[in-house]
Amino acid sequence: MRKKKMAHVQLDSTATKCIYLSQLTHSELCDKICKVLDRSTLEMMAKMQFLMQIIGTDRAKLIETDEDVIQTFKTSKQPLFQLSWKYSLSANLNTTIRVVRNALVAMIGISEYDDNKKWANLPNIKEDDTVNFKDLFEKELNYDFVHNQEARMTKEGVKDFFSNLMLSRELHKNSMNYDALIVILCANGDEGDVLTSSDGKGVSIDEIRHSFDCDNLEAFKNCPKIFIVDIGRGDSIPKAYKMVMRGREQPLRYGHNDDGFFTIWSTTKGHKVADFSHLSTGIKDVFSRFKDNCSLHQMIHQVRNNIRKKNNGEWYCVEVQDTTLYDIILAPKKRHWIQR
Known part of the structure; x- marks a missing residue:
């Protein structure tokens, strides 16, 4: 059985939570992060049409692929992921x-x-x-x-x-x-x-x-x-x-x-x-x-x-x-x- 890898997710300036991944895929990472978000944050994402972005340990690179996740764990045994929220324009593409x-x-x-x-x-x-x-x-x-x-x-x-x-x-x-x-x-x-x-x-x-x-x-x-x-x-x-x-x-x-x-x-x-x-x-x-x-x-x-x-x-x-x-x-x- 593959040993699970531990990571930390910084939810805001003060709160950090631990998550455990077994597959080291981008979809698994997103799923684990969503499970530690509180209900009010999830409701806000839906109402305000925000897209969640995951930022790696170096704070410069977005985590967007399975390879990004794997490389992050190679760099750090227990990496820290940060979150940012992007405004989705899909509902109103004509907005300036x-x-x-x-x-x-x-x-x-x-x-x-x-x-x-x-x-x-x-x-x-x-x-x-x-x-x-x-x-x-x-x-x-x-x-x-x-x-x-x-x-x-x-x-x-x-x-x-x-x-x-x-x-x-x-x-x-x-x-x-x-x-x-x-x-x-x-x-x-x-x-x-x-x-x-x-x-x-x-x-x-x-x-x-x-x-x-x-x-x-x-x-x-x-x-x-x-x-x-x-x-x-x-x-x-x-x-x-x-x-x-x-x-x-x-x-x-x-x-x-x-x-x-x-x-x-x-x-x-x-x-x-x-x-x-x-x-x-x-x-x-x-x-x-x-x-x-x-x-x-x-x-x-x-x-x-x-x-x-x-x-x-x-x-x-x-x-x-x-x-x-x-x-x-x-x-x-x-x-x-x-x-x-």
């Missing part, structure tokens, strides 16, 4: 893909307010949301990340932030060759889609968005503009109930000055949202895991599903507004090392 590698990320997080009888302080914005988004976009994806340093920000301060951003980064010329803009807004909010500043004044989200549209920022007319907006949008308190999720396609418009926007809202119009940081945590967890291997649409779908399963997840109803003509993939920016 836009890969982002050099985005500018601008975040406003307002966590302290002058009148706490009307507007509560939001400590999780400073303690969790800013940290989550900075870890993801600056440390993992290596994008330029700019955010306000103070917990308080007046309405004029918000306007000054974006004016200074335009000047300091020369956005009207796009001299830094950014291929996308990502704007993150975390604060109290109110009906009419307005961000509430520390002095209790409203800043229109539409006006902020308008400053980045094709008419006002022509240098970015062919670049995706991604907005992540985590604010309250009214006074209605959501109630939890079981529901069947159903997909809905967004209409696409051609030649409009609002083309190219992909906006993610933490909740729908008219509803409050609680200070639990579920949106930033969900985005960080999902994006970190799947980054350059799946589309933004797919990742947000998974973020929405994950939030639904959390305690207090009923406070969130993640909504997407999309006027892009392509699927967006966020890939890490390559680091350039300078020899001294």
Whole structure:
């Protein structure tokens, strides 16, 4: 009887499991790996149409054939296999893909307010949301990340932030060759889609968005503009109930000055949202895991599903507004090392 060979499979950054192979074939390896994946991962692969890729011990070669498996065991007695997830386009072969590698990320997080009888302080914005988004976009994806340093920000301060951003980064010329803009807004909010500043004044989200549209920022007319907006949008308190999720396609418009926007809202119009940081945590967890291997649409779908399963997840109803003509993939920016 042939002795079984042991190998290790790294499921994520912390979890590793052992598997045993007797035939050393690619099909057996895939079968053994699938048996150690948890149910949620398998469901995610099916819903999001991911293809599993197996990476060898040297972290450079994909394991795709029986010979690859045999050679890996010749190199190491107990090899470590890693997994990556590839976005399958087989369901929509006509989809255009836009890969982002050099985005500018601008975040406003307002966590302290002058009148706490009307507007509560939001400590999780400073303690969790800013940290989550900075870890993801600056440390993992290596994008330029700019955010306000103070917990308080007046309405004029918000306007000054974006004016200074335009000047300091020369956005009207796009001299830094950014291929996308990502704007993150975390604060109290109110009906009419307005961000509430520390002095209790409203800043229109539409006006902020308008400053980045094709008419006002022509240098970015062919670049995706991604907005992540985590604010309250009214006074209605959501109630939890079981529901069947159903997909809905967004209409696409051609030649409009609002083309190219992909906006993610933490909740729908008219509803409050609680200070639990579920949106930033969900985005960080999902994006970190799947980054350059799946589309933004797919990742947000998974973020929405994950939030639904959390305690207090009923406070969130993640909504997407999309006027892009392509699927967006966020890939890490390559680091350039300078020899001294």
